[in-house]
Amino acid sequence: MDLKNKQRILITAALPYANGRLHIGHVAGAYLPADQAVRYLRLRGKEVHFICGSDENGAPITFSALKENVAPQDIVDRYHKAIFDAFAGLNVEFSVYGRTHTRRHDAVAQDFFLRLYERGHIVKKTGEQVYCTVCERFLPDRYIEGTCHYPDCKSPGARGDQCEKCGRPIDATKLVDPECMVCKTLGRESHGHIEVRQTDHWYFRLDSFSSALREYLDAHPEWRESVKRFSYGLLDQGLKERGITRDMEWGVPVPLPEGEGKVLYVWFDAPIGYITFSREYFESMEHPDEWKDFWQDPDAGLVHFIGKDNTVFHAVIFPGMLMAHGDYRLPDAVVANEFLNLEGDKISTSRDYAVWVDEYLSEFPADPLRYYLTSIAPESADADFSWKQFQQHNNGELADNLGNFIQRNLTFCHKYFEGKMPEIDHPTPAGEAVLKEIEAARVEIGELLEEFHFKAALERLMRLSQKGNQYFAEEEPWKSRKTDMAACARTMHVGMKIVEALSVFMNPFMPSSSAKLRGFLNLPAAVSGDWYAESKLQGGHALNEPEVLFPKYDDSVIQPHIDRLAGKLNKG
């Protein structure tokens, strides 16, 4: 995605919906790859800003508030903080983590809406919608249930958007014996008070950008297959006007006189949040106009990281909105991951069938999770998280391969070289080969990361570590140190170069372990701007005392997690 030639890059990660805790599916989908890209690009000396924040509007938040008998603001305050803390614990470090339920965001989103309105890209239409007379509000289709209106189905439990039984789309206004799920959740009588009422809404004329959007996709053959397939699929079916307003109080008010009691649809305002937060960020940096460099100047880079469920909004609708507005450039890339399952089943927040980040972090450090999630990253197909496999990857790869390689080198230097980097006159041919291998890894890991192939990049890193172990075994420094210290030093000097290189290459994937290792090496932790351009570890350099970098976890700490999830399934 030709980021190589871009010096200034803005990266966004999908805005988490502030209505629940953060789980591993979210992390693997968007935030971890985005964070790794940010860290890598910075190592390459790019100016990178990482934009994210809470998506705080939308109907589900108001329903959560009803359920808990608190204000919607209480809900978003709670989860905004919880999610931010979880990110911090995982070392996912944003330049800014904003929120959308603010006056400022209202203003930015309203301006955006008005611009489209004035340019004729938004039209008002009157339609029928289901209304609950007890809740005194219109309901999203998902929140009513009834009997399927297809004569050959007539199954109960059909939702307003789709019949669970026959799978066909439902016209919510035609459901038989509709039931308000909000009332039901709140323990109220849920039948008999659903009406169909007329209401006005504004629609974004996405259809008028069909050909422009197709050209946009055509210009990006390098995007991931799944994103292209999905987006072209939508275009082939024919785009429709999208309703972008809702009858609610909670959200960004529609900035029109007739818009009383209506707000912008959450998915219209959410991506505009990227713009709001960018502006807030650069204002806080006292460069209030600099956001324009990234949103309007094609020389800068703009990349969105998302989960595949957001593809329609980021690859089609938002670009359409930006086109309609006219002042914006289009994103260079939309990087979407597939879904992460858990122990073979779908992650389900409502059933508490998930690995929550805060829960994980109360017991384990961030890096083993970052490592495992990257090693199974759902880049081209859905992947499956299993605790057993987490344990195996941690113990067998992180600890036994990478950690042990580092450990054996460092302790060897401390035992037989007085804690110093061994001095060397000249490397052996085998040593030369290893140095070339380091350079090859540097280039290849870099290329893979530039193309957002995080899983392959991590595998490449691990192969370097394995190479190091092979070298160590072949050279047998434990023998030469008894007979030929100069030969031993030649071996260890080169081995330590691998350790040093790993300390840099590890950084995007496992930042805190990278920093720790840099500490053992007595090198500056911050390697910003330096993708191992040259070795800083010269002969005689004093090393610090190492500790075990990646401890192993035995069954006693893993099994309870497996049991907990199995319990959730049995009940569900």
Place this chain on the structure above:
RNA sequence: GCCGGCGUAGCUCAGCGGUCUAGAGCGAUGGAUUCAUAACCCAUAGGUCGGUGGUUCAAUUCCACCCGCCGGUACCA
């Protein structure tokens, strides 16, 4: 229903514009070794590449149909 994905060694997966005797990691077996988190290193293990048919000199890789899972279907975000 329609659109899309998946089904490859015991397990988890690479392989997605037909060239090698179909690969990797883990697991298993044998060997070597002791610097290291009983770690590492070497060797081996022969899986009808979901099924059937077709195109082709040649298909896991292309096409058709079938079986089994899964996702989307635009007011869930």
